[in-house]
Amino acid sequence: MSLIDMSEPRPVPTRFNDAAEALAAVRAIYHGQTDYLVTRFKEYVRGTDLPRRVRGFYPYVEITTTTHARLDSRLSYGFVLAPGTYRATLTRPDLFGAYYLTQFELLLKNHKVSLEIGLSNRPIPIHFALGENMHPEANLDQERLDLVGDFFDLPELTYVDDAVPNGTYFLPTANRQPLALFTAARVDLSLQRLKHYTATGPEHFQQFVLFTNYQFYVDEFVRFGHAMMQDGQDHSYTAFVEPGNLVTPNLKLDPAGVASGVKPPRLPQMPAYHLKRADGAGITLINIGVGPSNAKTITDHVAVLRPHAWLMLGHCAGLRGSQKLGDYVLAHAYVRDDHVLDDALPTWVPLPALAEVQQALEAAVAHVAGVSGYGLKALMQTGTVATTDDRNWELKDQKELVARFNLSRAIALDMESATIAANGYRFRVPYGTLLCVSDKPMHGNLKLPGMADRFYRERVDQHLKIGVLTMETLRDGGLERLHSRKLRSFSETAFR
Numbered sequence: 001m002s003l004i005d006m007s008e009p010r011p012v013p014t015r016f017n018d019a020a021e022a023l024a025a026v027r028a029i030y031h032g033q034t035d036y037l038v039t040r041f042k043e044y045v046r047g048t049d050l051p052r053r054v055r056g057f058y059p060y061v062e063i064t065t066t067t068h069a070r071l072d073s074r075l076s077y078g079f080v081l082a083p084g085t086y087r088a089t090l091t092r093p094d095l096f097g098a099y100y101l102t103q104f105e106l107l108l109k110n111h112k113v114s115l116e117i118g119l120s121n122r123p124i125p126i127h128f129a130l131g132e133n134m135h136p137e138a139n140l141d142q143e144r145l146d147l148v149g150d151f152f153d154l155p156e157l158t159y160v161d162d163a164v165p166n167g168t169y170f171l172p173t174a175n176r177q178p179l180a181l182f183t184a185a186r187v188d189l190s191l192q193r194l195k196h197y198t199a200t201g202p203e204h205f206q207q208f209v210l211f212t213n214y215q216f217y218v219d220e221f222v223r224f225g226h227a228m229m230q231d232g233q234d235h236s237y238t239a240f241v242e243p244g245n246l247v248t249p250n251l252k253l254d255p256a257g258v259a260s261g262v263k264p265p266r267l268p269q270m271p272a273y274h275l276k277r278a279d280g281a282g283i284t285l286i287n288i289g290v291g292p293s294n295a296k297t298i299t300d301h302v303a304v305l306r307p308h309a310w311l312m313l314g315h316c317a318g319l320r321g322s323q324k325l326g327d328y329v330l331a332h333a334y335v336r337d338d339h340v341l342d343d344a345l346p347t348w349v350p351l352p353a354l355a356e357v358q359q360a361l362e363a364a365v366a367h368v369a370g371v372s373g374y375g376l377k378a379l380m381q382t383g384t385v386a387t388t389d390d391r392n393w394e395l396k397d398q399k400e401l402v403a404r405f406n407l408s409r410a411i412a413l414d415m416e417s418a419t420i421a422a423n424g425y426r427f428r429v430p431y432g433t434l435l436c437v438s439d440k441p442m443h444g445n446l447k448l449p450g451m452a453d454r455f456y457r458e459r460v461d462q463h464l465k466i467g468v469l470t471m472e473t474l475r476d477g478g479l480e481r482l483h484s485r486k487l488r489s490f491s492e493t494a495f496r
Helices: 019-045 093-111 125-128 142-145 184-198 215-228 291-306 355-369 374-379 398-408 416-425 450-475
Strands: 004-006 014-015 053-056 057-063 084-089 115-122 208-212 237-242 246-249 270-277 281-286 309-318 329-335 378-387 410-415 431-439
Touching: 014 019, 019 057, 019 093, 019 115, 019 125, 053 093, 057 093, 057 374, 084 115, 084 184, 093 115, 125 184, 184 291, 208 215, 208 291, 208 450, 215 237, 215 246, 215 270, 215 281, 215 450, 281 450, 291 416, 309 355, 309 416, 309 450, 329 355, 329 410, 329 416, 355 374, 355 378, 355 431, 355 450, 374 378, 378 398, 398 410, 410 431, 416 431, 431 450
Parallel strands: 004 053, 208 281, 208 309, 309 431, 329 378, 378 410
Antiparallel strands: 014 115, 057 084, 057 115, 237 246, 237 270, 270 281, 309 410, 329 431
């Protein structure tokens, strides 16, 4: 008798020339495997002694090509770079169905060869099969919890590293090459972490993400989101979601709609709020708090959702005497003194300003503030932003600081922007930064409670509107322009 209990029958690898049919096969395999694991786990919870180890496996997609030719060389993704066999493990087609469909269509169009869909040899850990709303620890006593690993696969770090996006994943060309940046297990881990850190399910996250470092921006976004749901205007936002999966529907689209979800007793570490669209191209705002560690943590996990863009909206210290409190800073370069990504992305790697994002941000500032042309220079400066991991940087030797800022031409300093930009570069997510000067420590304007409160009252509403308009501009301007080749290396995966 076999010591391994698997879902039967085992799916046979099948080739497809139609993307929708390939996706349907992925769905069937994934749900067959996870449904089986969940069923057996529920038996285990009820006290049933399982006679054998229970296993399920992720589906895969594979493509083999024998030529360098592809249909459209202008694309930044959707093709493999050289003859060979390429494979990706896949997960959660309920969340990623539209994304997978697009990637499949591009591969079929560019290479004119079939896609193979089958069952991989990568096991689905029971924690991931159960999803983010069900946890083994909550359903078992300690004795049976200790034995879970005897009967089910547990998460293994071997399958969740970032070697592919970091550019350190190399195999002989005779072996299968990666087709996507992330393995299925890496994606599943991040989906769990997103629920933990933000108190909202991954199904609510939108494809355009704003990061901020202060609650004032959240308060304004919540006010803005609720107003959009009640104003009766003909816009495309369908619902507003807050921590606890608290959903407020758009009353124009659903006049009988009522709020659902439960407000959590306390806010999570990095609460998220979602202004949703039916196509997923809405806007998510996450309050990441202060510091580069939080910035890295949240972007490590948001990246698996493959957003179209993310932006940092926050405050900063102005470093130039010509700046006024409330002026905007549009980052076009960064000094990375955050240190949290130095191993994954060395500081000698430049972070290019992305023209599409920069232009959208500048146009949004001009539109919302009602200024243009040369007059915009009185409100916004473009330059280098320095990001530090030391909140008390003002206490350092000022001679050293001044020399460093002079050499780098830095015009502002914060604790998150370079980290978010660096992870955008690393994970091929278009990025940008628009900060607002809230203090000028080097010029006698220290951040004190009264000054900070005045700054937020006067600027947060305008700053947030600029961020929202920027995202809408990027969305409406064409995603093929936004996902340019500037963030892609010469050895890239085909999936965006």
